[in-house]
Amino acid sequence: MQSQGRTIRSRAARLAVAIAVAAATFATVTNAQSQSAAEVIKARQQGLKSLGAAFKVIRDELRNASPDSAKIKAAAADITRAAGGIGTWFPAGTGPESGVKTDAKPEVWADAAGFAAEQETFIREADKWTHLGDSIDASAWKDAAASLGQSCKGCHDKYRVKKE
Numbered sequence: 001m002q003s004q005g006r007t008i009r010s011r012a013a014r015l016a017v018a019i020a021v022a023a024a025t026f027a028t029v030t031n032a033q034s035q036s037a038a039e040v041i042k043a044r045q046q047g048l049k050s051l052g053a054a055f056k057v058i059r060d061e062l063r064n065a066s067p068d069s070a071k072i073k074a075a076a077a078d079i080t081r082a083a084g085g086i087g088t089w090f091p092a093g094t095g096p097e098s099g100v101k102t103d104a105k106p107e108v109w110a111d112a113a114g115f116a117a118e119q120e121t122f123i124r125e126a127d128k129w130t131h132l133g134d135s136i137d138a139s140a141w142k143d144a145a146a147s148l149g150q151s152c153k154g155c156h157d158k159y160r161v162k163k164e
């Protein structure tokens, strides 16, 4: 009796696992659309977070009496990479209508031409870093940082939900 009870329980357990697996698989398939929006949004927020971190490294270094050009170069390379990616970070269907938490305003897609223009400005500013060479000309770096910062702000002002 005892062993039979165990058998039944373990069968029930196996069945429960099978049902859970099937349910999870089903959920994955049926949620494929919203899940991929969630993934895209998460990836772009991470990309933007690293962009913010890289930009901070540069601004902090430029405040030093003797900026660390290696650090600046590494951060500038991160920014260049972000500039290369930003064009793919906002596919249709990844706005607030996806139900996923995002600070991207619907205008990103409603005003696609305006948004594209902001992206281009940013890409152009980011590209300037690659032309600063190995010089540690702090004033050139500062000018580049200031105009790059303007390109972040220009886009955020119009297309990103304002933080209180």
Ligand code: HEC
Pocket: 041, 044, 045, 046, 048, 049, 051, 052, 053, 055, 101, 102, 103, 104, 105, 108, 115, 118, 119, 122, 148, 149, 151, 152, 153, 155, 156, 159, 160, 161
């Ligand atoms: C073309 C438009 C655009 C440009 C240019 C841009 N951003 Fe953003 N940024 C956004 C949008 C839209 C969001 C909100 C994204 C979301 O929540 O899905 C955002 C979010 C962010 C975030 C928050 C990410 C998070 O969720 O943690 C940071 C940090 C950030 N941007 C930094 C920067 C910096 C620094 C620059 C310039 C070097 C920059 N951005 C340039 C549009 C832009």
